[in-house]
Amino acid sequence: MKKLALSSLIAVFAVSGAHAANVIDGNPLYMPKANHFYSVTDLSSHTDKFVNGDEQINKWNLGEDFGYGITDKLAVQISTGMMENDTFDQVAWEETTFAAAFRALDMGAWKLDVLGAYTVDPMWADHSEFLDKGLTGYTWTAGVRGGYTTSLFTVAGHVAFDYLNTESFNWGDDGFHALRLGVDGQYVLCDKLNLVAGVEYRGVMDDDVEGLKVKNAGTWNGMFGVNYNIDATKFVGAYVKGSLNHHDGNAADEWGWDDGFGFGAKFGIDF
Numbered sequence: 001m002k003k004l005a006l007s008s009l010i011a012v013f014a015v016s017g018a019h020a021a022n023v024i025d026g027n028p029l030y031m032p033k034a035n036h037f038y039s040v041t042d043l044s045s046h047t048d049k050f051v052n053g054d055e056q057i058n059k060w061n062l063g064e065d066f067g068y069g070i071t072d073k074l075a076v077q078i079s080t081g082m083m084e085n086d087t088f089d090q091v092a093w094e095e096t097t098f099a100a101a102f103r104a105l106d107m108g109a110w111k112l113d114v115l116g117a118y119t120v121d122p123m124w125a126d127h128s129e130f131l132d133k134g135l136t137g138y139t140w141t142a143g144v145r146g147g148y149t150t151s152l153f154t155v156a157g158h159v160a161f162d163y164l165n166t167e168s169f170n171w172g173d174d175g176f177h178a179l180r181l182g183v184d185g186q187y188v189l190c191d192k193l194n195l196v197a198g199v200e201y202r203g204v205m206d207d208d209v210e211g212l213k214v215k216n217a218g219t220w221n222g223m224f225g226v227n228y229n230i231d232a233t234k235f236v237g238a239y240v241k242g243s244l245n246h247h248d249g250n251a252a253d254e255w256g257w258d259d260g261f262g263f264g265a266k267f268g269i270d271f
Contacts, residue, residue, distance in 0.1 A: 024270040026227040028184035032069035044264025112146035177205040
């Protein structure tokens with residue numbers, strides 16, 4: 001019995017050590033250590049529905065998240081991306097986000113981060129036939145994320161509030177308000193492979209936004225993927241995703257799945 005217990009304990013430590021050996025493996029509660037940089041590059045395709053529900057567009061996206069750990073509890077990040085649709089008549093340098101995260105709670109397996117971000121979606125970065133109708137958008141974000149992480153699994157939730165306007169410091173009532181709620185998880189299969197999944201709801205908090213046909217418009221986004229650890233500081237991943245929208249505004253005011261599904265690949269490194 002003692003021998004069996006000892007063997008089980010060694011096995012647990014072996015799994016724990018293997019997981020801890022990779023510092024950036026797609027864990028939703030990952031945060032860089034002090035004086036460490038990280039980069040996650042993402043290439044994906046997805047079918048998105050325009051906010052008024054009139055048309056869907058198949059897009060290719062190339063995104064980059066780049067961050068730095070100021071301390072073990074404070075990190076800053078900049079992220080941006082390029083978009084092109086499948087007919088090549090729309091190309092855009094999409095949103096650029098400047099963000100910060102502070103680990104307010106770090107008690108063993110329990111983690112809690114306070115988040116803040118400022119996003120610019122520039123009109124001049126859109127190269128399409130709709131350029132003359134474009135507007136630069138500015139978004140302020142505040143939120144929290146937290147959860148429980150072990151050597152075998154991680155479960156994390158997040159809540160974020162977004163305020164968007166066409167002027168950076170316009171805090172009037174003519175802005176666009178949205179609330180995001182989500183849950184992400186990771187399960188470690190072995191020292192090389194782990195599974196990740198997540199779901200997020202983004203709901204519009206304004207009933208009179210121009211272009212919206214329904215009240216309480218919102219979107220559910222879901223993702224499932226597999227990550228492979230190249231070594232202690234690098235991983236690659238592949239994933240699929242889909243969206244459920246409440247933008248159509250038909251008589252029944254129903255939810256509907258976007259046509260098709262998304263897929264993508266990413267590469268992450270901590271250095």
